[in-house]
Structure formats: C-alpha cells, structure tokens
Amino acid sequence: xxxxxxxxxxxxxxxxxxxxxxxxxxxxxxxxxxxxxxxxxxxxxxxxxxxxxxxxxxxxxxxxxxxxxxxxxxxxxxxxxxxxxxxxxxxxxxxxxxxxxxxxxxxxxxxxxxxxxxxxxxxxxxxxxxxxxxxxxxxxxxxxxxxxxxxxxxxxxxxxxxxxxxxxxxxxxxxxxxxxxxxxxxxxxxxxxx
Amino acid sequence: xxxxxxxxxxxxxxxxxxxxxxxxxxxxxxxxxxxxxxxxxxxxxxxxxxxxxxxxxxxxxxxxxxxxxxxxxxxxxxxxxxxxxxxxxxxxxxxxxxxxxxxxxxxxxxxxxxxxxxxxxxxxxxxxxxxxxxxxxxxxxxxxxxxxxxxxxxxxxxxxxxxxxxxxxxxxxxxxxxxxxxxxxxxxxxxxxxxxxxxxxxxxxx
Numbered sequence: 001x002x003x004x005x006x007x008x009x010x011x012x013x014x015x016x017x018x019x020x021x022x023x024x025x026x027x028x029x030x031x032x033x034x035x036x037x038x039x040x041x042x043x044x045x046x047x048x049x050x051x052x053x054x055x056x057x058x059x060x061x062x063x064x065x066x067x068x069x070x071x072x073x074x075x076x077x078x079x080x081x082x083x084x085x086x087x088x089x090x091x092x093x094x095x096x097x098x099x100x101x102x103x104x105x106x107x108x109x110x111x112x113x114x115x116x117x118x119x120x121x122x123x124x125x126x127x128x129x130x131x132x133x134x135x136x137x138x139x140x141x142x143x144x145x146x147x148x149x150x151x152x153x154x155x156x157x158x159x160x161x162x163x164x165x166x167x168x169x170x171x172x173x174x175x176x177x178x179x180x181x182x183x184x185x186x187x188x189x190x191x192x193x194x
Numbered sequence: 195x196x197x198x199x200x201x202x203x204x205x206x207x208x209x210x211x212x213x214x215x216x217x218x219x220x221x222x223x224x225x226x227x228x229x230x231x232x233x234x235x236x237x238x239x240x241x242x243x244x245x246x247x248x249x250x251x252x253x254x255x256x257x258x259x260x261x262x263x264x265x266x267x268x269x270x271x272x273x274x275x276x277x278x279x280x281x282x283x284x285x286x287x288x289x290x291x292x293x294x295x296x297x298x299x300x301x302x303x304x305x306x307x308x309x310x311x312x313x314x315x316x317x318x319x320x321x322x323x324x325x326x327x328x329x330x331x332x333x334x335x336x337x338x339x340x341x342x343x344x345x346x347x348x349x350x351x352x353x354x355x356x357x358x359x360x361x362x363x364x365x366x367x368x369x370x371x372x373x374x375x376x377x378x379x380x381x382x383x384x385x386x387x388x389x390x391x392x393x394x395x396x397x398x399x400x
Contacts, residue, residue, distance in 0.1 A: 022284065042287060047310035050280030053272075057284025057292065060245055060268050065288075081273030082280070089270060175314035179287065187289045194289065 003136065005099050005161040009070060010035040011141050012097065012148070019148070020058055020186065024051035024071025027105040027166070032070060034169040039185035042178055043171040049078030052086060052096050059091040059154075062186070066093050068148060073100040073114045073158075080123065086154050087128025095148050095155040096124070101163045109163060124156030132156040230388065231256035233363035234321070238293055239266060241370050243319070245285045246270065247278035248295040253323030253389040258295060275300035279307035282318040291374060293319040298326060298342040298383070299335065308349040308379060317373040320351070320381040321366060328386040343383060352380040359388045 009031035013021070021041040023029040029043035044051060055069035076098045086094065102115035114120060124132035130153050135141060140159075147155050172178060183191035234257055238246065246261045247270045248254060262269045272278055275296045282292035296304075301322060311318055325332070326339015343353050352372055356365040365382045373380035 020288075022287075044310070046313070047280065047283075047307045049276065050283070050307050050310065053277045053280025054284035054287070056270070057245065057281040057286075057290075058288045059284075060270070061285045061288025061290035079277070079280070082277050085270065085272050085277055089268075175310065179314040179316060182287050183289065186287070191289065 001137075002162040003138070003141070003160060004164065005031055005101060006034055006166055007138070008099060008141055008159055008161060011138065012068070012070070012145060014145075016040075017149075018065055020062065020065050020067045022051055022054045022058065022067070022069045022071075023171075024048075024069070024075035025106075026072055026075065027101070028070045028072050028075070028099050029171060030166070030169050031099065033171040034166075037171055039181040041171070042182050045173055045175070048075055049082075051075055052079055052082040055094055055096060056082070056086050056089060056091060059094040060089070063091070063093060065186075066148060067091075067095070069094070069096045071096070071098055072105065073098055073102060073112045073120065074104045076120060077113055077118070083120075083124050083127040083129070083156070087124070089154075090128065090130070091154055092130075092152045094153050095144075095157070096129075097144065097157045097159060099161055100158050101161050103163045105165075109165075114158075119158070121156060121158040124158075129154045129156045133158070135159040228360045228363075230359040230362040230384075231260060234366050235260035235264070237363050237367045237370070239264060241367070241374075242291055243267060243293045243370075244290040245281065245292040246295065247272055247281045247292060249273075249275055249278075249297070249300055251295065251297045251300075251323055253297065253384065254295045254321070257321075261295075275303040276307050279304050279311060279318070283310060283314065283316045286316050286318070291317070291319075293321065293370070295321050296323075298322055298324045298339045301342050301345055301381075302338050305345060305349060308346075308351060311379045312350040315377040316379075317377050318379045319366070319370045319373050320346075320379060322381055322383045323389055324383055324386050329391040330386065331391065346379075346381050350378065352376075352378060353383060354380070355383045355385065357385045357387055362388065 023032040023043040025044045051071040059067040121132040278294040285292040326335035369380040
C-alpha cells in the first residue's frame with residue numbers, strides 16, 4: 001500500500017520533543033503545518049534548493065539538538081551539491097528526509113527526475129551520509145523515527161509517497177516572524193538581543 | 195593629455211611610492227606591508243564568527259587556510275556559493291554567526307537565495323574577491339565582475355569596496371557590524387588591485 005505524505009510527516013513529527021525542523025518550500029511545509037505548527041519548525045516559502053543546507057547550518061550551530069530537514073524531491077534535486085557538502089561535514093545530529101511523490105506539486109504535478117529512477121538515497125550514501133535509505137512502508141518510517149532520535153548521522157531518507165493532492169494547510173508567511181519565533185523558542189528571550 | 199594624472203599618482207602612492215606603475219608588472223598585487231588575510235581572520239575571530247562557508251578561491255586562499263586552522267570556526271567547503279546562503283540562515287536560526295567567502299563569479303550563484311536573507315532579515319557577512327574588473331585578462335569573467343556590486347545591491351545587500359589591502363580588515367569589521375547590527379546581508383568587495391591580477395602564464399611558470 002502506497003504511503004500517504006500526511007501520514008508519513010505526522011508520524012515523523014509525533015512526540016517530537018526538542019526536535020528542530022526545517023521544511024522545504026511547498027507541500028512538505030504544508031505537511032508540517034498540517035501535523036501541527038510549531039515555532040521550532042521553520043517552513044520555507046522560497047530559496048528552493050537551500051533546505052538541506054539550512055539544516056546543516058542549524059545542526060552545526062546546535063550540535064546537542066536533533067535537526068530534521070523535511071523536503072520534497074524537486075527541492076532536493078535543486079540542491080544536490082549540498083549532499084556532498086553535508087557528506088564532508090558529517091553532522092551526527094542531522095537527518096534529511098525527502099518526501100518523494102515524484103512530482104513538482106506546486107507547478108502542476110509535472111514529473112521530477114525521481115519519477116525516471118534517479119535514486120537520491122544512493123546519491124546520499126555515495127556522498128558520505130552515514131545512512132541513505134529508500135522507504136516505502138510505515139515500518140520503514142518507524143525505523144526512521146528511531147534513527148532520528150538516537151542514531152549517529154547524517155541520515156538520509158527518500159520516502160516514496162502517492163502523488164496526491166491534499167488540502168492546503170499554510171504556516172505563517174512572514175519570514176522575519178518565522179525566524180524570530182524559531183530563535184526565541186530555541187535560544188530564549190536573549191535571542192532578540194544577539 | 196589623455197589619462198588623468200591623479201589616477202596614476204594615486205596608483206603610485208598605493209604601490210608604495212617610487213617604483214610606480216612603470217617598474218611593476220600589472221599582475222602583481224599592490225605593494226603593501228599589511229597581511230590582510232591575517233588581519234581579516236583576526237576580525238572574524240574577534241567578532242565571534244562560528245561558521246565560515248567558502249568555495250575554494252585563489253584570492254581567498256590564505257584567509258580560508260587561516261579559518262580552517264582555527265578551532266573556534268567551523269569551515270564548510272561548499273560545491274556552490276548558493277549553499278552558503280542556506281548555511282548562514284540555518285546557522286543564525288541556531289544562534290551562530292556565519293561569514294561567506296566567495297569570488298565575484300559566485301555572487302551570480304546566490305541571487306535568488308538572497309531573497310530569503312532579505313525577507314527573513316538574516317544577518318550574513320559576504321567577503322568577495324573580485325575578478326573581471328581591474329586589469330582582468332579573461333573576458334568570460336568581465337560581465338559578472340562588472341555587475342557584482344549592482345547585483346548585490348539589487349537584492350538588498352549593503353556593499354563596501356576595498357581597493358587597497360590596508361582597507362580590507364576595517365571594511366570587513368564594519369560590514370560585519372552592519373550585517374549583525376542591522377540584520378541584513380553586507381558584502382565587502384576586494385578589488386583585483388589588492389589580490390593581484392591572475393595570469394595563467396605566470397601560474398604555469400611558478
């Protein structure tokens with residue numbers, strides 16, 4: 001049975017504790033919001049291709065916190081070089097999870113390269129990630145939750161989901177607001193004085 | 195009387211006086227007694243930059259090596275300069291200051307991502323070594339080099355230009371304060387006059 005994106009994201013974010021989340025633009029950001037908006041989720045509305053590197057910057061700045069980048073296959077394809085950069089840095093507290101519906105969801109559901117067989121998980125492994133898995137069922141998602149909380153990364157997961165249209169559940173759009181609420185929740189009131 | 199005499203005079207002065215343009219090859223860096231990469235690294239360390247992202251570059255070679263050797267800074271080698279904008283934004287979300295070192299050609303690779311910096315008011319220091327301006331020999335470098343400052347300004351980045359080695363550390367210090375005081379991106383463009391004009395022939399002979 002094909003995975004549904006909202007089920008996957010909800011499962012990954014359930015009881016998230018101190019997890020820090022960067023959500024790539026488009027559907028994965030809406031998925032995160034549908035699972036429950038949080039100040040410690042930074043949903044991107046632009047800068048396509050930059051989500052994984054935001055995760056790296058955050059993971060390096062906060063080595064004691066777990067960082068999850070949730071992004072789409074199209075967004076990841078635009079920043080493939082960042083897999084190599086993360087593979088060199090090897091932050092143990094980072095996981096990049098690609099919700100792969102093999103489509104550009106915001107522009108008319110056109111096929112991405114993964115629809116033609118491009119294997120992002122294999123690319124991540126080849127780039128030096130500690131793990132790179134292709135996930136097709138909820139048992140695989142449960143295993144990812146375990147790696148997310150305990151395993152030494154960087155981890156990469158390419159999670160195949162159905163190419164479905166789901167209701168829009170939008171986070172705030174104001175970039176400065178999203179940044180400030182994240183920093184305040186993470187760093188405390190002193191963040192405003194840095 | 196074609197060339198403006200005061201320009202030649204100022205070049206002479208910048209090169210340290212009596213030798214002047216006539217006695218020095220154009221592709222040598224302007225004579226100086228300041229070690230700008232060392233002084234610039236000291237500025238970055240003093241201001242508490244914890245992350246330095248870079249794409250390898252001849253002009254930044256020594257500064258990159260100094261940052262790599264400094265345990266207080268995490269040096270991140272990138273495949274393209276655009277990665278640096280994500281890196282800097284993520285670092286700032288986590289409370290760390292990030293500086294990016296790139297060549298002027300790399301500025302062309304960060305344009306769209308700068309939209310996030312502007313919209314989210316994320317502070318970032320960008321130190322750019324110029325190509326395609328003072329005495330450039332490679333025509334492919336000229337269009338981006340000539341457009342660098344304009345492109346940065348068009349995306350809301352504050353731009354400062356350092357034309358002599360002695361100016362670089364102070365410019366970097368001031369731009370960093372502007373960026374992190376003003377929650378914006380600020381760039382220092384280091385002229386080819388400072389770095390020396392690249393000549394493949396000379397490199398081959400080294």
